[in-house]
Amino acid sequence: MRCPPFRAGRREDPLGGPGRGTDRPRKRLRAWRPWHSPRTTLLACALFCLVAIVAGVSGLDRLSTGGNTPDGSPAVRAGTILSERYGRSAPDLVLLLRDPAGNGDGQRVIDAARTVERHVRGKPGVTATASYLTARDPSFLSRDRRSTLVTVVLAGDEARKTDTARHLVPLLKTGRPGPEVALTATGPAWTRVETLERNRADLVRAELISAPLSALILLFVFRSLLAALLPVVSALVATAGTLAALRALTCVTEVSVYASSITSALGFGLAVDYGILMVSRFREESAAGAGPEAAITRSVRTAGRAVLVSAGIVATSLCALFVFPLGFLRSAAAAGIAVIVFSAAASVIVIPALLALGGRYIDRFDLFGPFRRRRCGAPPGDLAWRRAALAITRRPVVCALTAAAALTVMALPAAHAVLGPNSTEDLPRDTEARTTATAIRDDFLSAPGRDLVIGLPARTPRPDVERYARALSGLPDTAGVRTFTGHYRDGRKTAAPEPWDAAFSTPAGPVLTVTSRHAPADDRSAALVRHVRALHAPGEAHVVGEAAQNVDTLGAIRHSLPWGFAIAASASLLLMTLFTRSLLVPVKALVMACWSLAATLGLLVYGFQDGHLQDAGHQGSLSAVALVFLLMTAYALSVDYEVFLVARIREEYLASGDNTAAVVAGMQRTGRLITAAALVFAAAMASPATSATVPLQLTGLGLACAVLLDATVVRGVLVPALMTLAGGANWWLPGRRGTRPVKPVQQEEVLS
Structure with a gap:
């Protein structure tokens, strides 16, 4: 087949309607053109970045690891009641004192505990x-009897408790309770300290790895040093804005450290993706003979419009996270929306200003110039995508079935996905908080995290308390029950009350402690919580414990998940319909996004839950909180890439009037760009994917897999095949004629 000449020539702008050429810009662009005063624009951006970085770095210490418990859940309400009325508060620090050389009487560690407690x-x-x-x-x-515990309750909010633990634990280790006794710490406060330190290092590594790796990918794609650097500069501006937004959010709400790490990488990846679209369109318009200002104007009107629509779809999809009553997801949604705003703004403000200064030199400093040859007037990458598009449009049924089968096979493990809570097992194996928690679980009969504390009403009769304690001890997976009436096990009383058991009788009412046989994150501990809550109690029973919080968290996620996806799907359908003037294309985008999500979930289940990634943390379940954020973000990104492809296909269809030719031309002009954008985004996710904490690993690796699948199997094969099969129905909209071409041409002229 004779290779037709590559024509990047000027055409009527379809977005301006018939008869409105691209040389005449729209009136709304005349009022605001940052590329008319590029030096002023860039100077303002530089000052903004300086202030944003200073403010953002100072706010990293205000991040938290909380927000994983639903607001107003039964466990939270019960915890407040037990703290205020019964004087029972869960410890924020658990200090383990260990004497490996002890003689077994425990006296040495008991004396050391006395010293530590006094300090x-x-x-x-x-x-x-x-x-x-x-x-x-x-x-x-x-x-x-060679180890003992000292529990500490700290004052203030989570940030203050974390700060207290950060200074208190090293001070206690420096003072050492004794030459033979070792002191280590765990508990929520110390877990937050170690998590913050690990994730601060991950955040720095994210920028040190992502920026140069993205620049190398862009250099390979654009084959020009200047063109490769422009999206990276835009991404750095967006990252600075992200840090400032996180700092502002910490003043009004709790912002999770996990959310900050992921959204920073997300912002970098999105900003580079948007920058790729802007720079490539500018180069295309320049190659068609347009001057620098005209090329910038047309790039903003076409690629810039696609960027804004894409950012709007991603932002509205992330708004669905506000449905979930978890502080982590809500802070992640707020941070993610801020990230998207800064990414889109940097693409339509910073890049046009940079192009106004150095756009005429955009193709210089080509490091691959001696090795590059143009064929048929087009880059080799575009020709390769053209050949692929021609092959797909000639056999759309075979290509669609093959891609669908591949996605279905990858999605099969998702059928047995299990959602689980976050725990200390999410931390690296060498962290002190995790190793100490493991030692307490293995060496002690009752660990603080395995206890369920139950408060009963005041003046509850003693016989009723005894009957209730026996019933609790007879529940499955109960190791024992303690209260002021004695100790109970297997449905019977095993020991009379000791003098220290008098503390279980308070003025607010009797208190019982139910010890589970399993870790708080275990499904059997969750079943025990449900049995305890379902058991008839002598009055209202307030149940507190880590396992109870896990049950409430998973229940809230399962209840809110359908509503969240409904909001995200409705918002994306509405915006896509307004953008494409079509009904079938948005519905297809929704189906493709869900299919891609199922395949991504299947890969995560295979790697994390089924244990094929041995270094990916604990096995048996997926972090429910991290998975919800991952799925919502991956859905938004999937629709985001759909906008890039459909926008160009629609533009080509308006110019040619032939659907198949528009699909071929759209893939030829965007295939290389979408692939590069996916590679850059995957590179941005490399840092969280290699993080030391499991939720970040899960989210980073999941988002990287999602975008790579979307850019290759979905956008590279399935979408063009289905759009070819649909033909003119792609552009049908009820009640109107839909998208109408400007100048129909014959298919043979384009596909010859």
């Missing part, structure tokens, strides 16, 4: 402490 009580920010001596509770001693 801790006098420190600011500490409200209460407990040890074996003060509580007289045997559960504070390990089975071999």
